[in-house]
Amino acid sequence: MKLSLIIAWLLSFPLSGHAQNVKDMKTYPTPETEIRNVIENYYFKGIYEGNTELLKKAFYKGALLFGDVDGVPYFKTAEKYIEGVGNRVSPQKSGKDFKAIILSIEVINSIAVAKLQVRMYDFNYYNFITFNHIDGKWFIVNKTLTNVPL
Template sequence: MSEKIAHQDAYRAIATALEDYFDGLYHGDTVKMRQVFMPQAHLFSAVDSPMLDWSLDQYMEVMANRESPADQGKTRHDRILSIDVVGPQTAVAKVECAIPPRYFTDLLTFVLHEGRWRIVNKTFHYVVHE
């Protein structure tokens, strides 16, 4: 398989994983989110002080205990800004999404593990719009 075709296949697979990520965020679906993330994934944000540093389990607990944007009847605000396939097993995606009133820009590091592209790191920034 040529490198160009491999990158195209990776791009499509990551875009599909991102759709699951967006659906999980919007619906507060922790089962779907756990399928997109590696179990040892970590999340970071320096917006607030002290810097947020969560394990996947901490993140899933927060998701499970908040009302989802879907349950609030909020409009979806998600889009892929870029996907950079940097190697056969590594990629970085930049996306925008929202859990109003917070609007996020997420940097998501993906690895290809056992045939699936999964997130190992999420670093995010957000702004609040009332």
């Protein structure tokens, strides 16, 4: 008897009256999703195609690049780096293998660090890319790199 009353009471409430309209529900990308987009669609694609316009969308104007390539110190401004990418034969046009993967992304507030591996030509680069959220967008503000022989 009690069970019947409880069921009757529960069925007396309208099922659709307070439900959220799924059509009106908005989803917002997470910072990690936005950073992945910059890496995959601007940085990796820009390097692979030699597309300087894509790279300019990824890098903050004053970004700096540091590291070493086969033990030789490496330093460039983002502007010089992007210019160099535009002046070389791209991996896409060279027909050589290109493999780029995101190993990790860590986000804290408006900063983030991504660890990447980029294999192209005869290089096996590891990159640590620092991002900053500026004017509503994630930009690469610093890149460090090293080549690790295969």
